Amino acid sequence: DAKTTQPNSMESNEEEPVHLPCNHSTISGTDYIHWYRQLPSQGPEYVIHGLTSNVNNRMASLAIAEDRKSSTLILHRATLRDAAVYYCILRGLPINDYKLSFGAGTTVTVRA
C-alpha cells in the first residue's frame, strides 16, 4: 500500500485558516486521496476526497499538487469543534476492496 506522511501536530487560532499537508510520493495513478478526522471519543468521520482536481465541500477544501505527490487539506475558518486528529489516506484498489489504511495523522489544536 502506498504510504502517506503528515506532520504530527499543528496549532491554529479560532477563525483562522488551517492548512494540513500530506505527502504521498508513491501514489499510483488510480489512488484516490481521502481525508478523515477523528474528534475525541468518536469514530472517524469523512471530510473530503479527490483524485486529480481540487475539491471543495461544506467542511473543507482539498488542494492536490499537479504531480499528485502531495496534497493539502484546508479548513477555511477553524472552530473549536475542528480540534481533532486528521488522517490523509490513499484509498486502496478495487481488488483490495478499497481498503482504508490509516497513517499516524495530524493532531490539530485550535486556540480560542
Place this chain on the structure above:
Amino acid sequence: DTEVTQTPKHLVMGMTNKKSLKCEQHMGHRAMYWYKQKAKKPPELMFVYSYEKLSINESVPSRFSPECPNSSLLNLHLHALQPEDSALYLCASRNRAKNTEAFFGQGTRLTVV
C-alpha cells in the same frame, strides 16, 4: 439514515470469556470493516467483508472471529482474549460499488481483565 450502530458501547470481559461485538447499518452498504484502535494510535484494519464474504484478514489472531450473517450486520466474536487486546473496536461500512466515503460507528470500548 447514515448511521453505523455499534453495541455495546463498553465491554469488560475476562480472559476466559466469550463475547461478541455487533455492528449494524441500513444504508445498503456491501463493504463492512472492523478496525482496532489503541489509545493515541490510528485505527488498524482487521477485517474487510465484501458482499457478506470475508475478503481481507490482516493477519488477525484467531481469537478474533468475524461474521457477516447478512448485508446489514457484522459481528466480531471474541474468545480467550489477552489484556493487550483492550482497545476501541470500530466498525465501518461503505458503498462497495461507488467511490464514496466510509461511515464509522462510535466504537466499542473493550477492556480485558
